[in-house]
Amino acid sequence: MDAITFRNGPVAMAGNLHLPVDFDPRGSYPAVVTVHPGGGVKEQTAGLYASKLAEQGFVALAHDASHQGESGGEPRFLEDPAARVEDVRAAVDHLQTLDYVDPERIGVLGICAGGGYAVNAAMTDHRVKAVTTVSAVNIGSAYRRGWYGSEPDSAGLPTLAAAAAQRTAEARGADAAYIPYVPVEPDENTPRDLVEAHDYYLTPRARHPHARNRKLFAKSVAKIYAFDAFHLVGELLTRPVLMVAGSEAGSLWHTTELHAALRGPKRLVLVEGGAHMDFYDVPKYVERTVSEAVPFFTEHLPKAPATPAGQG
Template sequence: METITFANGPISMAGNLYLPAGFDPRESYPAIVTVHPGGGVKEQTAGLYAAKLAEQGFVALAFDASHQGESGGEPHFLEDPAARVEDVRAAVDYLQSLAYVDAERIGVLGICAGGAYAVNATMTDHRIKAVTTVSALNIGPAYRNGWYGADPDSAAVATLQAAARQRTAEAQGADVAMIPYVPPAPDENTPRDLVEAHDYYLTPRAQHPNAQNTKLFTKSISKIFAFDAFHLVEQLLTQPILMVAGSEAGSLWHTTALHGRVRSPKQLVIVEGGAHMDFYDVPKYVERAIAEATPFFTRNLAAPSTERG
């Protein structure tokens, strides 16, 4: 693994580049960008997937989102979906600059919100030849409609009104308000997946000092609530897609909705018994996702002389 930086316009992005065993810079490799969940960093699940994909012969890049982790971008602690999608495009720019990466054989794998960002980037950047989602979560509907997707879009209005009041207060000198990604103190009403998200991000299981479980309230919420990563997916996504999720995940509706809408070559894998967070670091589920992603990317990032499928 190499620690690298790459440009995203004026922002310096921090990444970890994973190389296959026996790496030879004179050869030409397929490459995969891995995209971390909202609130995550490259050292967590995105890095785990990148390392495992490198073991399968791919060059793999995990990076911190702009405005987060070790990457630049002001203000920090901003979750901006449009910026997150642009981050993926910048990562592709970087991979294409490497002499040992085949510029025509680049894919993307995203986890949770990173999965939806990966789909949106693939829809609008056809340098990406294939995309995989793992425990996908479309962040706009997730925030508007709740973890299980049961709330109407109108339920978001109260939060937007609160954000408007807070923005006015901040413009007049109040302290900047921050909100968490995952519940800092789950209770009996907290969905199972979010209890497990607390365990992942806020205990030694995967806690990292650069993942501080916080984002700007007013500047993030106004961007998140109006975002739909899958808007126009029926028309714009022509590349092959693999979708992996657990049968017990409260977020499963994001994956099944995406699968129902996609018209490009598609593969849906529902893993019996798996919950949302299981695919972050539980070996049984991570290995299953890699076992599905490896042949998918091998086939669809094959050298031009072979047929894609």
């Protein structure tokens, strides 16, 4: 693994580039960008999937989001969906500059909100040839409609009013307000997936010093609530999409909505018994996902046919 930097406009992005076993810099490899969940960093589940893909012969790039982790961008701890999508495109830009990456064989794999961002980026960046989502979440829908998707979109109006008041207070000199990505103290009313998210992010299971469980409140929610990762997906996303999710995940509705909206090549893998967080690091579920993703990317990121001797 190589620690690298690349540019997303004015922002210096931090990434970890995972290279195949027996890597040859004179070779030509397929590559995959892995996109971390909201609140995550490249060293957690996105890095795990990148390492697994590298073991199977892919160049894989996991990066920290703009404004987060080791990447640059001010203000800090901003969750900006537009920037997150542009991060994916910038990662593809970087892969396009590497002599050992085949520029026609680049895919994206996103986990949780990273899955939504991966889909949204692939809709308009035709350099991305294939997409895999893992426990996908459309972050705008999740914030508006709740973890189970049972609320109307208008349920977020009180939060937007509070964010507007906080932004005015900050403009007048108040300290910035922050909210957590995952519950700091889950209780009996906390959805199972979010209890397990607490266990993942805030205990030694996967805790990382760069994943601070801290999101800038006023400026983040104003951007998140108006975002729809899957808007126009039926019309614009023509690339093949593999969707992996657990049957017991409270977030499953995001994957089924995406699957229903897609009109291009698609495959849904519903893993019985799996919950949302199982696919972050539980070996059984990670290996199942990798066993689906590797042949999917191999099929849809194929080598160009060799030119017969004496031709071309």
